[in-house]
Amino acid sequence: MPHFLSTADADFEDRFAALLTMKREDSPDVDAAVADIIADVRARGDAAVIELTSKFDRLDLAPETLAFGRDEWEAEIAKVPDDEREALELAAERIRAYHARQMPENEQWKGPHGETLGWRWGPVSAAGLYVPGGLASYPSSVLMNAIPAQVAGVERLVVTAPTPDGKANPLVLLAAKLAGVETVYRVGGAQAIAALAYGTETIAPVDKITGPGNAFVAAAKRRVFGRVGIDMIAGPSEILVIADRGNDPDWVALDLLSQAEHDESAQSILITTDHKFGLAVAGAVDERLERLERGAIAGASWRDFGAIITVRNLGEAAALADQIAPEHLELCVDDPEALAANISHAGAMFLGKWTPEAIGDYIGGPNHVLPTARSARFSSGLSVMDFLKRTTMAKMTPGALKAIGPAAETLARSESLQAHGLSVRARLDQLNE
Amino acid sequence: MPHFLSTADADFEDRFAALLTMKREDSPDVDAAVADIIADVRARGDAAVIELTSKFDRLDLAPETLAFGRDEWEAEIAKVPDDEREALELAAERIRAYHARQMPENEQWKGPHGETLGWRWGPVSAAGLYVPGGLASYPSSVLMNAIPAQVAGVERLVVTAPTPDGKANPLVLLAAKLAGVETVYRVGGAQAIAALAYGTETIAPVDKITGPGNAFVAAAKRRVFGRVGIDMIAGPSEILVIADRGNDPDWVALDLLSQAEHDESAQSILITTDHKFGLAVAGAVDERLERLERGAIAGASWRDFGAIITVRNLGEAAALADQIAPEHLELCVDDPEALAANISHAGAMFLGKWTPEAIGDYIGGPNHVLPTARSARFSSGLSVMDFLKRTTMAKMTPGALKAIGPAAETLARSESLQAHGLSVRARLDQLNE
Numbered sequence: 001m002p003h004f005l006s007t008a009d010a011d012f013e014d015r016f017a018a019l020l021t022m023k024r025e026d027s028p029d030v031d032a033a034v035a036d037i038i039a040d041v042r043a044r045g046d047a048a049v050i051e052l053t054s055k056f057d058r059l060d061l062a063p064e065t066l067a068f069g070r071d072e073w074e075a076e077i078a079k080v081p082d083d084e085r086e087a088l089e090l091a092a093e094r095i096r097a098y099h100a101r102q103m104p105e106n107e108q109w110k111g112p113h114g115e116t117l118g119w120r121w122g123p124v125s126a127a128g129l130y131v132p133g134g135l136a137s138y139p140s141s142v143l144m145n146a147i148p149a150q151v152a153g154v155e156r157l158v159v160t161a162p163t164p165d166g167k168a169n170p171l172v173l174l175a176a177k178l179a180g181v182e183t184v185y186r187v188g189g190a191q192a193i194a195a196l197a198y199g200t201e202t203i204a205p206v207d208k209i210t211g212p213g214n215a216f217v218a219a220a221k222r223r224v225f226g227r228v229g230i231d232m233i234a235g236p237s238e239i240l241v242i243a244d245r246g247n248d249p250d251w252v253a254l255d256l257l258s259q260a261e262h263d264e265s266a267q268s269i270l271i272t273t274d275h276k277f278g279l280a281v282a283g284a285v286d287e288r289l290e291r292l293e294r295g296a297i298a299g300a301s302w303r304d305f306g307a308i309i310t311v312r313n314l315g316e317a318a319a320l321a322d323q324i325a326p327e328h329l330e331l332c333v334d335d336p337e338a339l340a341a342n343i344s345h346a347g348a349m350f351l352g353k354w355t356p357e358a359i360g361d362y363i364g365g366p367n368h369v370l371p372t373a374r375s376a377r378f379s380s381g382l383s384v385m386d387f388l389k390r391t392t393m394a395k396m397t398p399g400a401l402k403a404i405g406p407a408a409e410t411l412a413r414s415e416s417l418q419a420h421g422l423s424v425r426a427r428l429d430q431l432n433e
Numbered sequence: 434m435p436h437f438l439s440t441a442d443a444d445f446e447d448r449f450a451a452l453l454t455m456k457r458e459d460s461p462d463v464d465a466a467v468a469d470i471i472a473d474v475r476a477r478g479d480a481a482v483i484e485l486t487s488k489f490d491r492l493d494l495a496p497e498t499l500a501f502g503r504d505e506w507e508a509e510i511a512k513v514p515d516d517e518r519e520a521l522e523l524a525a526e527r528i529r530a531y532h533a534r535q536m537p538e539n540e541q542w543k544g545p546h547g548e549t550l551g552w553r554w555g556p557v558s559a560a561g562l563y564v565p566g567g568l569a570s571y572p573s574s575v576l577m578n579a580i581p582a583q584v585a586g587v588e589r590l591v592v593t594a595p596t597p598d599g600k601a602n603p604l605v606l607l608a609a610k611l612a613g614v615e616t617v618y619r620v621g622g623a624q625a626i627a628a629l630a631y632g633t634e635t636i637a638p639v640d641k642i643t644g645p646g647n648a649f650v651a652a653a654k655r656r657v658f659g660r661v662g663i664d665m666i667a668g669p670s671e672i673l674v675i676a677d678r679g680n681d682p683d684w685v686a687l688d689l690l691s692q693a694e695h696d697e698s699a700q701s702i703l704i705t706t707d708h709k710f711g712l713a714v715a716g717a718v719d720e721r722l723e724r725l726e727r728g729a730i731a732g733a734s735w736r737d738f739g740a741i742i743t744v745r746n747l748g749e750a751a752a753l754a755d756q757i758a759p760e761h762l763e764l765c766v767d768d769p770e771a772l773a774a775n776i777s778h779a780g781a782m783f784l785g786k787w788t789p790e791a792i793g794d795y796i797g798g799p800n801h802v803l804p805t806a807r808s809a810r811f812s813s814g815l816s817v818m819d820f821l822k823r824t825t826m827a828k829m830t831p832g833a834l835k836a837i838g839p840a841a842e843t844l845a846r847s848e849s850l851q852a853h854g855l856s857v858r859a860r861l862d863q864l865n866e
Contacts, residue, residue, distance in 0.1 A: 084847050087840035094837070100549060101540060109534070117531060117783070117798050122777050124811045138848050207811040226666060229811035233659060246862075252474055254856035261852045293851045325542045336828065344555050351828035352551070354860060358853040359829060362841040365550050368824035378557045378640040378662035380823040395769065395784035396792060404527070407520035408795040412503040414604055414661035415571050416518050418726045420791040423687035427787060430681075 002268075002282065003305030006275065006314050020308055020323060020374070024236055024265040027215050032218040034190045041194035046201045052191040057133070058166045061186065063202045068173070068184045076179060079170040088171065091179040091363045093142050099151045102384040108393070114401035119392045123149075124229065125203070126156040127387055128196035129181070130211035130221075131172055133162035133188050139171035144368050144382065145210050145231075146179030152387035157181050158206065162188020173282030187212075193220035197228045198237060208387060210369075231382055235372035236265035239357055240326035240346075242317045242339065243281075245274040247332045247353055253284035255330055257350060258358050260301035261294040265307040269324065271317045278308040318342035320417045325376040328357045398431050435701075435715065435739030439545045439708070440749050452740055452830035453756065453807070457669055457698040460648050460806050467623045467652040474627035474773040479634045489549060490566070490597045494619065496635045501606070501617045510610060512603040521604065524796045532584045532797030535817040541826070546833035552677065552825045555618050556582075557662065559589040559637070560820055561629035562614070563644035563654075564605055572604035577801050578643050578664075579612030585820035590614050593629060595621020600714055616683040622646075626653035630794065632659045641820060644800075648857035664815055668805035669698035672790055673779075675750045676714075678707040680765045680786055686717035691791050693734035694727040696791065700738040702757065711741040751775040758809040761790045780809045831864050 005015050006114030046063045054060050068076075080088075108118030129145040131137060141319045149157050153157065159176050161169070163186040176184050178183040185203060187195060193213075209221060210231035221230045239259040243252050256268035272278045285302060289295045316340060321329060325345035333339055336351035343349075347370030350357050361368045369382035395405075405424045412421035438448050473481040480497045487493050499507075541551030562578040564570060575592065582590050592609050593601070595659075596619040611618050618636060620628060626646075632638030642663035653670060654663045672692040678687050689701035689721060705711045718735060720730045744750045754762060766772055770782035770856035776782075780803030783790050794801045802815035829837075838857045845854035 022825040034707055052511040058671060067739070087847075090837065090840045090845060094544075097544075101542070104537070109532060111527075111530075111798065115797075119799070120773075140844055140848065179570050187622065223650075226806070226808065229808070248859070251856065251859050254852055254859055257852035258850070258856045261850060280823070288852070288855075293849065298852065340553075340826070344558070346824050348825040348827070351826065353828040354834050356590045356856040356860065358850075359834070359838070359841055359843060360825075360827055361853060362844045363837050364548075364829075365544065366552070366827055366828045371822075372827075373659070375659065377661070378822060381825055383823065385818070389778075389804075389809065389811060390816065391779050391809070392793075392803075392814055394779040394781070394788055394793055394797040394799055395782065396788040396797075399794070401787050402729070404523065404796050405792070407523045408792055410516050411524060411573055411795045412791060414520075415573065417691070417791075418725065418861055419687055419690035419721070419731065420794060421849055422721075423684065423691045423789040423791045426684050426687055427789065428683070 002308055004308050006310040007312060008310070010336045016320070022305060024267060024305055026248065027218070027391035030215050032217050032222060034216055037190040038194040038220060038223060040393070041191055041200065042198050049187055049191050049195050049200055049203070053187055054191065057162050057190055059163060059166050059186065059236070066185050066187060068186065068201050073173055073177070073184065076168050076170045076173045077265055080174050084171060085174060088139060088143070088174055088178060091140065092147065094365045095143050095147045096151060096361055099148050099367070099384050103151065104385070104388070111168040113399065113403040114351040114397045114398035116395040117393065121388045121390055123153040123155070124207040124387055124389065125154070126206040127154045127208045127210065128206040129157070129159045130192060130209065130213050130217055131159055132213050132217070133164050136212070137161065137169045137172055139169070142172055142175035142210060144177055146176065146181055148367065148384045149387040150383055152384045154387050155204070160187045160192035162186065162192070190216045190220035193217060193224060197224035210382065210386065217305065229388060230249050231369065232371060232375065232379060234369070236267065237262040238327040238372055239330065240268045240269045240271065240321060240324055241270045241330040241332060242326070243277065243332035244272065244334065245277040246334065247277070249277065249280035249284040249355070251353065252281045252332065253288055255356050256281070256285060256302070256306065257288055257292065257298050258356070259328065260306065261292065261299035264297050264300040265303045265305070268302060269307045269309065271309045271311055271320060273311055273313060273317070275310045278310055282308060314339055315342070321346065325374045327370045327372045327376065328360070330355070330357055345376045347371045347381050401427055402431055435588045435735055435741055437741050439743040440745060441743070449753070457700060457738055463648050467649055467656060468516065469651060470552070470623040471627040472655060474633065475631045480605060482620055482624050482633055482636070485621055485622065489622055490595050492596060492599050494504045499575055499618050499620060499635050501619065506606055506610070506617065509603045509606045512703050513607050517604060518607060521576070521607055521611060523573060524573065525580065527796055527798045528576050528580045529584060529600060532576055532581050532800070532817050536584065537818070537821070539825045543568070544833065546836040547830045548762070548833035549828040550826065552823050554821045554823055556586040556588070557640040557820055557822065558587070559591070559639040560587045560641045560643065561639040562590070563625060563642065563646050563650055564594035565646050565650070566597050569645070570594065570602045570605055572602070572608040573801065574645060575605055575608035576612055579609065579614055581800065581815055581817045583613040584585070585817045587820050592617045593620045593625035595619065595625070597701045623649045626650060626657060626753065632655035643815065662820060664802065665808065665812060667802070669700065670695040670800065670807055671700045671760040672706065672763065673754060673757055673761070674753065674763040674765060675704045675747070676710065676765035676806050676815035677705065677767065678710040679767065680710070682710065682713035682717040684786065684789070685714045685765065686721055688716060688789050689735070689739065690725065690731050690787070691733040692761065694725065697730050697733040698738070701735060702740045702742065704742045704744055704753060706744055706746060706750070708743045711743055714817050715741060746774055754779065758807045760803045760805045760809065761793070763788070763790055778809045780804045780814050805817055818853055834860055
């Protein structure tokens, strides 16, 4: 049974607040262990990486086998069935087309005194993408991380992916190839993040690290942040569906379950204007859960964190959605555009009943790396921008310096930064000679 | 004496690498103390903030005096001399004009099967700007942090600024007013960051925190990251000047000193194609140091971290600049545009000898909050984008779902995410009925 709430209930505010602040993740504190691993990789390089890979992944490597050779890589890719290859190619094409539109323009203009102002964008030189091993080794995530980097123009793009017991995921290797990845290292965990950030004899350091991972990977990314750029630290998946009675309860149930099946800590919430519809969805969820492959995981998520909230109208739904600031937001209502216009905070919106969230996970085009845990209030999904940086440009003329230099001098004096003021004054003095 | 290097020297690579990896900051480890302060503010709210302000700033406040009253605020502002007010107004106007050009556009288009794709930008709802107290209380930084937020459309913009012994900085309060700040809290340190992130009875929480601060503030920002958005954790200031012999050594000396005077840990580097010119600049620095108000600070920075590097040509200079990835880069050469085109990594570029870096600190228009410690390799200066977030949008039609849904199903199956596939299949089944 999920949590049932209604805005008409007297205790609604408290129960809704409890839902929002529910601690969903039980992250073990692995920070000390991660600090040791990073120090070890910094000190011993390849030797540490190889030793840790032997220990954690039961795989014995040498410096020359840390990366997949081109032949091995191709041999793995050859195992991918045709339908999966074609689906992945279509996904790559659509994701690339969407992200290509994100490339920003350089700007340059003249200020009022003839000075030139503007900025210029450029890619980071090298990026490393972390791909988890085991069950969470998703080829779709490889595309979602690597294609924006490729579109941005990143010159050197590498992947680290653990291969426990030497077992690789052929689809992950195909996705890496489709997205222009240069090298795939069979290394995982904090040791992979340390190698990407600091480099080893074999693994050259990168400037930016992205991609999901377990608690060790997350802690390591947090630690190397500043030395290199990182993407967000993602929490468990979330979906909010706003649906009126004009929907098939089974469709909505499946949409809710498609997040719940990710993780016992995932959270699926339905907001509906029709209490009976909500009950029908709850029934459909239970029915589907009985036969779902990952029913145990999805069931635990739905029981502990799932919720069905009945509201009086879509205005209430929009206000609650902004408080939830969901990672994924499905709007299964007659006029989804009108509802979307009233909601400010969401990572990704899926408009209308023909847009199940799963389309966005794979093939829609938008990125599926999205802000979780209410961080859509202040952050965005992964994009081309994450692999670009901006250099601002300014060029004064003597006339411009005469016009605005004295104000800079005044402000420098007010901040007691004398040399700042003198650097302007020395030039003004020559102009006034 | 700064470090003298030449690319013609046999040991150049080693000495240059040492220069790059020099540990310039001796940040005390205040993390445990900061964790306690944050926990205290979360637990006791206003009471903790008031107690800590009394302890650290020797200032006794009550909940109703945590913020400046409108009258007090105006009374402080009235103390600002006319020339300083006018200079600050001109700076605000120019910074606003520059940042207004950064506002990105929403995008929406049709995909190949009639589906609608796009994204939408929106501001964070509330932002908090930290302003340090004491010597580093810079009104220019208030403008540089608050104006991008204002331009982005942030609804609630607040400042926290410690006022040790109750002493406020009138120019900071004027800058806050000019930049549309709603409330200024006289609170500093980790307690201010905790209050902004978690809220107290009096201080409503914000979604994004920016602004410079001491080790306590930096550690607190790092800790609340994820709960709220933060800007970068800034390190000591840096400037790289590339200058040929056609420059006045005294101008270049002052430009180098304008960073060195910030902080004993600041780093000023000159790269020149003319060894004699480098010696002349070194002489001019020494001469200026004798009379500079902050000569002790600037002198220590120049002695410990300053460098003059002689190169054979501007191609070498460009390559070294990319390795340094400086916060500020001055190009004092005949064709600065051509040189700029060869350099990828820098926070801000200042082109030509009439553009001293100090212009950019105050009045040029570009932001002066810039990536330090080589992070210009992967990050950008503060901008309007830091106060916006993007929501991606997708709307399928039945036809689009028929066209691309099967590929999503295939990929879901390959990732063992059955409910994902079923959420697409249930809809396709109805279309095929």
